[in-house]
Amino acid sequence: MNAPWSSWLHEYMHKCRSGEILVGQELMQMFDILDELLHDPDIRFDPEDANKRIKFIEEKCRHFEAPYAGKPFKLELFQKAFVTALHAFKMFEEEISKWVRLFQDVLFLVGRKNGKTPLIGGLNLAEFFCGPEGIKILCSSNDYEQAALMFDAINAMREESPSLEKVTRKNLTGIYFGNPKRRTKKSKFSYRNKGHIKKISAKTGAKEGRNIAVGAADEVHEMKDNSGVMPIRQSLSTQDEPLYYELTTEGFTNDGYLDGRMVEARQVLNRELHRPRWLVWIYTQDSEQEVWQDERTWVKSNPGLGTIKKWSFLRTMVEESKTNKATRIFVLAKDFNIKQNNAAAWLTADEITNQDDVPFDLEKMRGRIAIGGVDLSKSGDLACARALFLMGGKKYTVSQYFIPESKLSQLSKEDLEKYKSWIREGRMTVSDGNENDFRLVTQWFVKLVKSYGIRFLKIGYDKWSAIYWVKEMEDAGFDMVRVAQDWAPMSEPMKLVEADLRSNLIYYNNDNLDKFCLENTAITVNSKMEQMPIKVQGKDDRKIDGAVTLIICYRAYIDNRSDFVRLSA
Incomplete structure (x- = not known):
C-alpha cells in the first residue's frame, strides 16, 4: 500500500x-x-x-x-x-x-x-x-x-x-x-x-x-x-x-x-x-x-x-x-449494466419500408421454387401463411392472413376498420365461428401450386400447428418441417431478416398488413446473445404473426440454402 x-x-x-x-x-x-x-x-x-x-x-x-x-x-x-x-x-x-x-x-x-x-x-x-x-x-x-x-x-x-x-x-x-x-x-x-x-x-x-x-x-x-x-x-x-x-x-x-x-x-x-x-x-x-x-x-x-x-x-x-x-x-x-427492456422494438420504420420495393405479383413467380412458412398461433387468433422466393440475389415474399369471425367483434373500432379493409382487399380470410379453419390455409398453398405452378421445397410450421393439419398438408404433397419458436431455432434467421431488410434485399410490396406485424414485433435477448421475436411491451393486442412467418421461412431457407439456391437459379 x-x-x-x-x-x-x-x-x-x-x-x-x-x-x-x-x-x-x-x-x-x-x-x-x-x-x-x-x-x-x-x-x-x-x-x-x-x-x-x-x-x-x-x-x-x-x-x-x-x-x-x-x-x-x-x-x-x-x-x-x-x-x-x-x-x-x-x-x-x-x-x-x-x-x-x-x-x-x-x-x-x-x-x-x-x-x-x-x-x-x-x-x-x-x-x-x-x-x-x-x-x-x-x-x-x-x-x-x-x-x-x-x-x-x-x-x-x-x-x-x-x-x-x-x-x-x-x-x-x-x-x-x-x-x-x-x-x-x-x-x-x-x-x-x-x-x-x-x-x-x-x-x-x-x-x-x-x-x-x-x-x-x-x-x-x-x-x-x-x-x-x-x-x-x-x-x-x-x-x-x-x-x-x-x-x-x-x-x-x-x-x-x-x-x-x-x-x-x-x-x-x-x-x-x-x-x-x-x-x-x-x-x-x-x-x-x-x-x-x-x-x-x-x-x-x-x-x-x-x-x-x-x-x-x-x-x-x-x-x-x-x-x-x-x-x-x-x-x-x-458490458455497461444499463438495464434493457426485454421487449425492445426490433426494427425502425426506415428498416421496415423497402425504398427499392418495386410492386410485383404472383404471376412474376410462376413456375418458381418457394419456401413456405406458417404461424397458426392459437386457434382463436390471427394466423399467417407465407411463401418466400429467391430471384437475382433478392428475396420476394407473399403472404395470406386468416382470422376467426368472432375475433373481429373483440377489436377496437380503429382496428376493426383496418381489418375490414384487409378483408375487402383479400389479404385476410375469415373463418366462421370461434376458430380458424386450417383447411383454408391448405387451400392457399394448393392454389399457389395449381394456379401458378409454384413448387415448395419445404414449409416450416410452428409449435402451435395442429397435427391433423400437418398430415393434411403432407397428404397434399408438401414437405413439412417443424420450426420451434425457441431461442436456438429463431435467433439466426431473425438476425438475417434484420440484415436483409436493412440492405433492401426483401421485397414484400411494402404490404400494409406485413408492415403492421413488423412494426409490432419486439426483440428479446438471452444471456447467450440469442434472440427471439415477441410483441412490443404494452401492445399485447397487436399481432406479429406476419413477422414470425418470415423468420420461420428464413429458418427453413438457412437449413436448405444450397438446394434452394440451386433450384431457384
Whole structure:
C-alpha cells in the first residue's frame, strides 16, 4: 500500500474523487456512506481482516485460465478496496457481546469479464482458510452450470496451490479439509474441521435446513423471484458473522429478482431506505449517451478494463452494436449494466419500408421454387401463411392472413376498420365461428401450386400447428418441417431478416398488413446473445404473426440454402 493511505479503500476513494479513476455516481454515493461510517463513533475501522484475506489471495491463489493460467492472483486496486470495505468496518453486536463485521449482505454488480467470479471465488477460498473452524460455504446460481463456474474456480485455485491442496480434498459433493494421506493430523486443516464448500442451483430441491456461514449467489439477474436465494439467506441465521454475496451483471428479465434488488439498492444509496448492513458496490454508467460519445467512460462499469478486460474486445462489441440490435441490447446490459427492456422494438420504420420495393405479383413467380412458412398461433387468433422466393440475389415474399369471425367483434373500432379493409382487399380470410379453419390455409398453398405452378421445397410450421393439419398438408404433397419458436431455432434467421431488410434485399410490396406485424414485433435477448421475436411491451393486442412467418421461412431457407439456391437459379 502506498503511503499516506491507511487502507486500500482510502486510496481508491481518493483516486476516484480526484478523477484519476473514473467511477459512476452510484459508487460515489456508496463512498459517501462509507465516509460517514469512518466518522461514526459506534463503528470501528480495522483493515486487519481485509488485509489478511488480500494477502491470502495474492500469495496462495493462482489463476487457472488462459492467458493468466498458473500466474499469481494479483488483485487490482478496485478489488482490494472492495475487500477492505467489506471486512474492515466493525460494529459491536449486543446480542453476542463482541465486535463483528458490519456488512453481512453484499450486492456486487459489474460488467462482464471484469473478474467478478474469480474474485468472489478467491474470497470464498480465503474465508474457508482464514475464517473460523467449521465454516460452511455455498456457491449458488440460477442453474447448476452457473453455480459450478464459481465452485470450479475455487477448486482450480485450490489445486494450483500445493500448500492448499496438501490440506484439502475434493469429491463429488464438495471441497473439504483433510488430506487422505494424513488422516492422523488434528490441526484446523485436518479431518477434524468439518467445514466445506459446496454448490447448489436455484432449481435444486431441499435447500432448506442448511446451516452455512457464507452464501454466494452468482448471476442473480436470471432469477424471476427470490425463491432461489431466500433459503440460502435463511440458512445464515445462526451465524455470528454471516456473509451473503450477490454478484451479477444487468440482465433481461423484466420484473425479476434483480430488478427489485436494484430498486432497493438505489434507495439505500439515495438515503431513502435504511439498510446499514448492506454493502452496495455497483459499477454503472451515468447515462447511455456517454457510452456512445466517450469511450473513456467505459471504465465506470468496467473497472478491470485494460488490465483484466481488453479494450479491443469492448471496442469491437460497441462497434457491432451500432448495426445489430441484438448485440446492442446485450452489450448495454452485460458490458455497461444499463438495464434493457426485454421487449425492445426490433426494427425502425426506415428498416421496415423497402425504398427499392418495386410492386410485383404472383404471376412474376410462376413456375418458381418457394419456401413456405406458417404461424397458426392459437386457434382463436390471427394466423399467417407465407411463401418466400429467391430471384437475382433478392428475396420476394407473399403472404395470406386468416382470422376467426368472432375475433373481429373483440377489436377496437380503429382496428376493426383496418381489418375490414384487409378483408375487402383479400389479404385476410375469415373463418366462421370461434376458430380458424386450417383447411383454408391448405387451400392457399394448393392454389399457389395449381394456379401458378409454384413448387415448395419445404414449409416450416410452428409449435402451435395442429397435427391433423400437418398430415393434411403432407397428404397434399408438401414437405413439412417443424420450426420451434425457441431461442436456438429463431435467433439466426431473425438476425438475417434484420440484415436483409436493412440492405433492401426483401421485397414484400411494402404490404400494409406485413408492415403492421413488423412494426409490432419486439426483440428479446438471452444471456447467450440469442434472440427471439415477441410483441412490443404494452401492445399485447397487436399481432406479429406476419413477422414470425418470415423468420420461420428464413429458418427453413438457412437449413436448405444450397438446394434452394440451386433450384431457384
